[in-house]
Amino acid sequence: MNPDPLAPYLPMAVLLLLGGVLAVVISFLASFLGPKKPTLQKATTFEAGSESSGHARQRFAVKFYVVALLFIVFDVEAVFLYPWAVKFRDLGWFGYGEMAVFAATLVVGLAYVWKKGALDWET
């Protein structure tokens, strides 16, 4: 359908550029138009009316890191599935079996993680 393989890239590049420019322009528009009346109170950290104590550069729960690790594993799995998904009619049952084995190894990992309790946020 695209005789010229580079044809889709020009509009895409224009749009990406436009998106970037628009984001920059919009986010700085207000600083030109709006008033500037900085006060000490405004500059404080917002904590719902109470005095803020300490700073926010603190450690947070390890679970977020675990989720990030799991994400890498399973998102990469999904990425491996895409090329197979497009071609799998040609690859037939052999390719299906191969991919099933690949997914099964990751399911083993998922089962382990699940049973280990890494997906439970309450404990």
Next chain:
Amino acid sequence: MTLPDVTFADFHPILPALILMLGGAVLLFAEVFLTPSAHHGPAHVSRAHQPIIALVFTAAAALVSGWLMFQPARAVFLGFAVLDPFSAFLSLTVCVGLGLSVLIAAGFLRHRKAERGEFYALMLFGAAGMSLLGVSNELVVLFINIEVLSVSTYALAAYLRRGPRPAEAAFKYFILGAFSSAVLLYGISLLYGATGTTQLSAMAPQMSAALAKTQGLVYLGLGLLLGGLAFKVAAVPFHMWTPDVYEGAPTPVTALMSAGVKAAAFAALVRVFLALGHNLDSHLLATLFAFLALATMVIGNLLAIPQRNVKRMLAYSSIAHAGYVLLGVASLFVSGGAPTGGVLGATPLATGGLTAALRQDAVRGILFYLLAYTVSAVGAFGVVSALERREEEDRGTAWDLDRFAGLVHRRPWWAVAMTAFMLSLGGIPPLVGFMGKLLIFKSAVDAGLVWLAVVGILASAAGAYYYLRVVVYMFMRPAPETGVLPERHGWTEAALLLSTAAVVVLGIAPGLISSWLSQAGKLFGQ
């Protein structure tokens, strides 16, 4: 659409690794399904089944490796991997080291109350990576397998994470390991740029053309590749991490690292440089490896001498042993083309360098040395792990020589075993270490690296000093009055028994495995 021609026979060379991985998965499942309430406090459930599972799978993998050793060499998976006796023997060595380490770990972890299934699973996964590293015939596959074994050992090094030393060890190992992996990968990418392929068999014929066009790229790529692998084998000047990591890591992990990781990395080194070295200036390679060997042997031994900490001493000694193996590697690359008297007196006795038969002998020597080092070092680490105590770890005295004082009066058989390991590491006949050194030095002399062999012998004489000092402490110093009698662990003692037997039997009668060894010299494509 044509599918790549892959049959089930292609899976043969990776069978040991597959078995080990399956074992790892079974262990993971055993951990979460067999031990109830994994996250309800430190449940002291019996986990004796875990080392047993690990051992069963290790034994199965070892058996398959033994079977593979007699299969004809061939390339599989479109040339991405190879099946050859060399890699099969390597798998076997890895399995031996793994089995002994598992036995040591069983006693060690029980004592530490740190039994968790992931430990053995990680060991098995790491060993699978080591076994696969031996069969890799493509640089990206090689890199992936190095990562598999590295990531497992990073995690294992941090396994007992309380206290500053394990944390330091794990972090040093991780940061430097990641750095060396990056260096390795960069080297691979440069070689790919120079030759347009990452398959070793396809790259070798391209080398001369690539050298003519982009010489710098090839040499830089090979240099970076060598640097990355030298880090894994702990060769000087890439050895800095070794003492701290070996000391801080849990002792069974140190055993596995010193045996398995080193052996696998050496296998990769030999395979890569034998494949690519054909069309290179072999004089250059021989020089390079000769200098590496020289520095590693001398510096490793010299640094080991002042150590009073036995675990640290063993770490330095493992550097020194890497040097001996590098001596064997260097002798692979000496060829007749070299100007006589060029490098360290490299004057081939037989003109024309090593013949094919002698080269096979050298490969055999390397493999036998790796096996000999595996059984001796793992055994030595076994004794160390049996003697150490958690409370003294933070003060750094857990592995002091004093802990060995008078051991013969308290645990006589441990002292005997340790003596065997020390003498074997020192290269004293009739133990297996001596046979290993004999084979290595013989091929070095055959290749004409006479002076280097002499330096090696002198260095191992210096090594005998610090090995024997341990023996002196065990037999001639009185036991401390206040010393607590070290506990006995059935598992560890089994490991000690097995490795002592191996050290002695293989030393006296190396002919027992000579049929395997004569096979194992065959590398694919050589």
Next chain:
Amino acid sequence: MKRILMVLFWMVLVIPGAFFGISAAAYWVAYFFEGLFRGGAGVGNILVLVLAAVMIVATLLTLAERKWSAAMQDRVGPNRAHIEAGPTFIQKMRLGGLLHIPADVLKMLWKEDFMPAGARSNRFLFNLAPMLAFAPVFVLFCVVPAGPMITLGEQARKIALIVSNPDFGLLYVFAIASLAVYGTSLAGWSSNNKFALLGGVRASSQMISYEVALGLGLVGMMMTFSTVRLFDMTEAQTQYLWKFTDGDFGLPAWGIFLQPVGFLLFFAAAFAETKRAPFDVPEGESEIIGYFVEYSGMRFGLFMISEFVEVVVLAAICTAIFFGGWHLPFGEKALYAELFTQGKVFYGHQWIWGAFLGSIFWLKVLALCWVQLLIRWTFPRFRYDQIQTLGWKMLLPAGLVNVFVTGALVLWDPSLRWLAVLGIAVLVAIVALATLGTGGEEAAHAHDGHGGHGADAHGHDAHASVPAHVSGAIAPSTH
């Protein structure tokens, strides 16, 4: 009666008419630009489709959301904004609250744009975050097709309503959509505020959790149609699974019939990516305010508008993949033959056909936007552990199972009919379980007894946390 007539007037005439006009304009602008330089059609489409259609729909959604929530809560909704100048009829003009939109924009633009002291150490990241939140969402529409390829004008140029149709279609969506997570996590971190940090890590964790399901949900569709191009997927949905008559009438091979599970996965995951209720723990107005708590003026506006743009784009992607894109469910060929072939009324005016189908596309998009508003104002906020449980323990396994069941059925029967049989069965089961499930809950509350109701993979968790009176609002017919 008057009200009903008003609604009919809007729904039948004004809205379709507006979309018809926009689509027609898009075709002619694209035609014009294609004449200027090669590849200009896409650039022209940027102007009309992305800058006009998507942005206008998104802007109108801000009002529609408030109006719809008001309707659900039996309120009137915003209707006070008016112009304080000019003749009396202008001062009285309220336009059903439409004036709130310009009022909001002006308000945001002329508000003070300040930066809290704590964020000044990371001035660059603080400024970057709203841009990173907005720009990826804005460019997402790039690969979504909004109208068929037709031959236009004297030069007989082939024009389709799509900005760009690269080989990697859907992968572009995944790649760009995943960039949005940087905006939220950077905003949360660089604000140097504990609430914002909490919102930021919650947002990033939630978004990456659901990205897995997002990706897996569409694998099934890639397998059924063997392509990742949205345009080709839309075209593939014109075929009939079964023809009911000899004429142009049958069950179309729409994605929703073939892949209902895939649709639910994708829709739920994409919904979570938009961070709207019930997945709004990263913002949670009533508790932590969210990752944008320290932003003011138009910077905050960027976060907000990107949320609404995301709603539109999500609806558009769902339409293109699961609801036949711009295609009519049936009778399309017959209609074309009746009106546009040689000798018929509109022969030679292909743009009418294109604009007609384009307006069909936008109507479907609008319907899906409405569904999203409905969900957003029906369900209460999930707890964070429920979000993670839903993502990892339900959507991910369901996605994997879906991929391999689909694969087996497609390989077994390449005509897709068995896949459709299963899909329709699942669809029926989901509808039945959802209805019965809600009823079961009512019964459980009434008798205080058996609480177990059918567990469907998607809605179970949601229903479990819905209080009785709210679930009554979902399915009032069960009373």
